[in-house]
Amino acid sequence: MNPYRRSPFIRISTVLVYIFLYAPILVLIIFAFNSSRTNVLFGGFITHFGPLSMNGSTVIQSPCGPFHWFCELAKNREVMGATKNTLTIAFISTISSTIIGTMAALALQRYNFKLKSLTQVSLYIPIVIPEIVMGIGILVLFSQVFTFLNGVFGITGDDRLGMGLQTVIVSHIAFSIPFVTLVVQARLQGFDKSIEEAAMDLGANELVTFWRVTFPTILPGILSGGLLAFTLSLDDFVITFFTTGPGATTLPIYVYGLLRRIITPQVNALSAVWVMIVFSIMLLMQKLENRAS
Amino acid sequence: MSEFAVELQDVIKQFPTPEGGQVFAVNHVSMQIKNGEFFSMLGSSGCGKTTSLRMIAGFEWPTEGEVVIAGTPQGHTPPFKRPVNTVFQSYALFQHMTVFQNVAFGLEMDHVAKSEVNDRVGKSLDMVQLSGMGKRFPKQLSGGQQQRVALARAIVKTPKVLLLDEPLGALDLKLRKEMQLELKALQQRLGITFVYVTHDQEEALTMSDRIAVMSFGKVLQMGTPVEIYERPNCKFVADFIGTSNFLHGTVKSVENGKASVYIQELDAEVMGLVSGDISVGETAAVSIRPEKIRLSEQSAFNQNCFEGVVSSTTYIGSDTHVYVNVKGNRIKVWEQNKISSLDPKAYYSVGQKVWLTLFPENTLIMADK
Known part of the structure; x- marks a missing residue:
C-alpha cells in the first residue's frame, strides 16, 4: 500500500x-x-x-x-444592461483574439523569421506583468491617442473620441491573444506536418488543405483557447475598469459599484448565475482537452 | 509519351545549416526511371534518398537541375498539380476522417462524381484487403491496416508514379515480409511506376527491378539487384549490400576485365574480376562474399589459395558461419550445411587448419572508397 x-x-x-x-x-x-x-x-x-x-x-x-x-435581478435594468455589455465584449473579443491568436501560433510554429524569439517572449509579457500595469498603460495610450486625434481633427462636444465599449473590446482582444496563442501552440506541438503534405499530394491546394485537414486537426486547441479567452473576458475587472466609459459598464464593474452602496442578495444571485456559467464553460473546456488528447 | 516516368537531371538540393552555411542533401544526382518500373533508392539515413523523393513529389524544389515527370519538366509545380501520389513513412492519415473519407479525399479534390467515388474507393480498399473497414477511424486500426489505408489512398487516383517513403518501416518483421510481396504483386497488377525509398537492403533486393545505391547525396551505383549484389562498383556498395570480406592492396595489372592485386599482409597476389574503375598502381579493395569462398582441408590451387586457422564457428541451421584467421585477417566463410550430420566434426572446429580458395571469377577488384 x-x-x-x-x-x-x-x-x-x-x-x-x-x-x-x-x-x-x-x-x-x-x-x-x-x-x-x-x-x-x-x-x-x-x-x-x-x-x-x-x-x-x-x-x-x-x-x-x-x-x-433572481427575479429581482431579472427585473433590474442596470444588471441586464451590464450583462448585455459583458456578453457583447466577450463575444467580439473572443472571436477576434481567437482568430489572431491562432494565426500567430501557426506562424510561430512553421516559419522562421527575424525576431521570432522576441515575438515568442513578448507573448508571455502580458501574462506575467501585473494586470493593473497593463490597465494603466492602456488607459494612458487611449487617452493620449484620443486627445491627439480630437485635436488634429478638431472634434468637439459629443463627437469627441473617448472611452467606451470599443476601448474595452480592443483591450480585451489585446490581453486575450497571448493566452489563445499559447494554448494553440501547445496543441500544435505534436502536429504531424506530413498530413498537410498528404493532402496537397492528393490534389488539395493550400487553402483547401488548411480548411479540410489542418483546421479540423487543431480545432480542439482553437476551441479551448477561445473558451479561455471568453472566460477571461467575462471575469475581467482591472483592465475593464481602466478602459471603460459611459454606457459601457460590465457586470464586474457593476457589482463593484453595488458593493460601495447597498449590498442586497441580488449580488449573490448574480454571482451564483455567473459561477454556474463559468463552471459550465470550464467543464466544456475540460471535455475538449480530453477529446484532443 | 516519354519512355521515362521520372527523370532527375543533374539535381542539386542544398539546405541552409543552423550555422549559416549550406549543406548538400542531394549532390548532382541524375536518374532515369522507366515506365512501369519498381525503382528503389537505397541508402542509410542522410544519404539524400528521401529528399530526392520529396523533390519528385514537389514538397521540395531542386536548388539546381530539373525533375521531369512523364516528359514534363516540373520546375516549381506545386505537389497538388503533379501526377504522382505518395505513401508516407508516418502514413499521414487524416485522423478526423473515416477510412472511406481518407481514401475518397483525392478523388473529391478532382471533383469525381459521387457514384464513381464510391466505386473506386471500394475497389481500392478491396485491393489492400480492407473491404468493410470504410466506416472505421484510423485510430481504430492496427499499424498494418493503417499502412494499407495509406496505400489505398495513394493508388485510388491511379497516379503515373507512386512514391513510397519507407512505407514498411514501422511494421514488424513478419508483416513487413508479407507486405513486400504484396506491394510487388500490386505494382505488377497496376502497372504503375513505383519509386521506393528504403534503408533496408534486403527489402530493396526483394522487390526492385532496379536500385540506386546512394550515399552522402550522390548515387554510387544504379542497376538491377543482381548487378548491385554481384558487381558492386566500389567498396561502399559491396559493404552496404549484403556481407563481404575485404582485402586491400596495390593493383599490379589490369587486363581483359581481370586484375591482379598485391596484398602485403598476405605477401601474395590475388586475381579477380574488375568491378568499377581501377588502374595499375592504385590502391584497390578485393571483395569476396562469404558464401562464395571454398573451404577445404588441403590446398587445391596455387593461385588465390590461402592457409588459415578456424578462429570461431557458428551453426545457424542452414549454414555454418566460419571465421578463419589468415595471417591476421579475419575472413568470414558461410558454408552451406548440405549434409545432415550429428557429428560436430562435420561443421569445422576452432583451431582447425583450413585452406581458403577465392575463385578469381568470384573475387572482385574495386575502387577502395
Whole structure:
C-alpha cells in the first residue's frame, strides 16, 4: 500500500484546500436564497411563495418564492444592461483574439523569421506583468491617442473620441491573444506536418488543405483557447475598469459599484448565475482537452 | 509519351545549416526511371534518398537541375498539380476522417462524381484487403491496416508514379515480409511506376527491378539487384549490400576485365574480376562474399589459395558461419550445411587448419572508397 495514502496530513490538507476554495462560493450561493435584505446576515431560506416579511418590517409580494432575488435581478435594468455589455465584449473579443491568436501560433510554429524569439517572449509579457500595469498603460495610450486625434481633427462636444465599449473590446482582444496563442501552440506541438503534405499530394491546394485537414486537426486547441479567452473576458475587472466609459459598464464593474452602496442578495444571485456559467464553460473546456488528447 | 516516368537531371538540393552555411542533401544526382518500373533508392539515413523523393513529389524544389515527370519538366509545380501520389513513412492519415473519407479525399479534390467515388474507393480498399473497414477511424486500426489505408489512398487516383517513403518501416518483421510481396504483386497488377525509398537492403533486393545505391547525396551505383549484389562498383556498395570480406592492396595489372592485386599482409597476389574503375598502381579493395569462398582441408590451387586457422564457428541451421584467421585477417566463410550430420566434426572446429580458395571469377577488384 502507498504509504502516503495513510498520512493524515494529506487528508487534512486536501480538506482544507477544498474548504478554502469552495466554501466561499457555497456560502455565496446559499446567501442568494437569503430571506434578509442584506447579504451580511443570513435570515434563513425563503421557503414559501407569496408575501414575504423582511427584516421584521417590510412585506414584499414575491411570486418567485425561493428565487426571489433572481427575479429581482431579472427585473433590474442596470444588471441586464451590464450583462448585455459583458456578453457583447466577450463575444467580439473572443472571436477576434481567437482568430489572431491562432494565426500567430501557426506562424510561430512553421516559419522562421527575424525576431521570432522576441515575438515568442513578448507573448508571455502580458501574462506575467501585473494586470493593473497593463490597465494603466492602456488607459494612458487611449487617452493620449484620443486627445491627439480630437485635436488634429478638431472634434468637439459629443463627437469627441473617448472611452467606451470599443476601448474595452480592443483591450480585451489585446490581453486575450497571448493566452489563445499559447494554448494553440501547445496543441500544435505534436502536429504531424506530413498530413498537410498528404493532402496537397492528393490534389488539395493550400487553402483547401488548411480548411479540410489542418483546421479540423487543431480545432480542439482553437476551441479551448477561445473558451479561455471568453472566460477571461467575462471575469475581467482591472483592465475593464481602466478602459471603460459611459454606457459601457460590465457586470464586474457593476457589482463593484453595488458593493460601495447597498449590498442586497441580488449580488449573490448574480454571482451564483455567473459561477454556474463559468463552471459550465470550464467543464466544456475540460471535455475538449480530453477529446484532443 | 516519354519512355521515362521520372527523370532527375543533374539535381542539386542544398539546405541552409543552423550555422549559416549550406549543406548538400542531394549532390548532382541524375536518374532515369522507366515506365512501369519498381525503382528503389537505397541508402542509410542522410544519404539524400528521401529528399530526392520529396523533390519528385514537389514538397521540395531542386536548388539546381530539373525533375521531369512523364516528359514534363516540373520546375516549381506545386505537389497538388503533379501526377504522382505518395505513401508516407508516418502514413499521414487524416485522423478526423473515416477510412472511406481518407481514401475518397483525392478523388473529391478532382471533383469525381459521387457514384464513381464510391466505386473506386471500394475497389481500392478491396485491393489492400480492407473491404468493410470504410466506416472505421484510423485510430481504430492496427499499424498494418493503417499502412494499407495509406496505400489505398495513394493508388485510388491511379497516379503515373507512386512514391513510397519507407512505407514498411514501422511494421514488424513478419508483416513487413508479407507486405513486400504484396506491394510487388500490386505494382505488377497496376502497372504503375513505383519509386521506393528504403534503408533496408534486403527489402530493396526483394522487390526492385532496379536500385540506386546512394550515399552522402550522390548515387554510387544504379542497376538491377543482381548487378548491385554481384558487381558492386566500389567498396561502399559491396559493404552496404549484403556481407563481404575485404582485402586491400596495390593493383599490379589490369587486363581483359581481370586484375591482379598485391596484398602485403598476405605477401601474395590475388586475381579477380574488375568491378568499377581501377588502374595499375592504385590502391584497390578485393571483395569476396562469404558464401562464395571454398573451404577445404588441403590446398587445391596455387593461385588465390590461402592457409588459415578456424578462429570461431557458428551453426545457424542452414549454414555454418566460419571465421578463419589468415595471417591476421579475419575472413568470414558461410558454408552451406548440405549434409545432415550429428557429428560436430562435420561443421569445422576452432583451431582447425583450413585452406581458403577465392575463385578469381568470384573475387572482385574495386575502387577502395
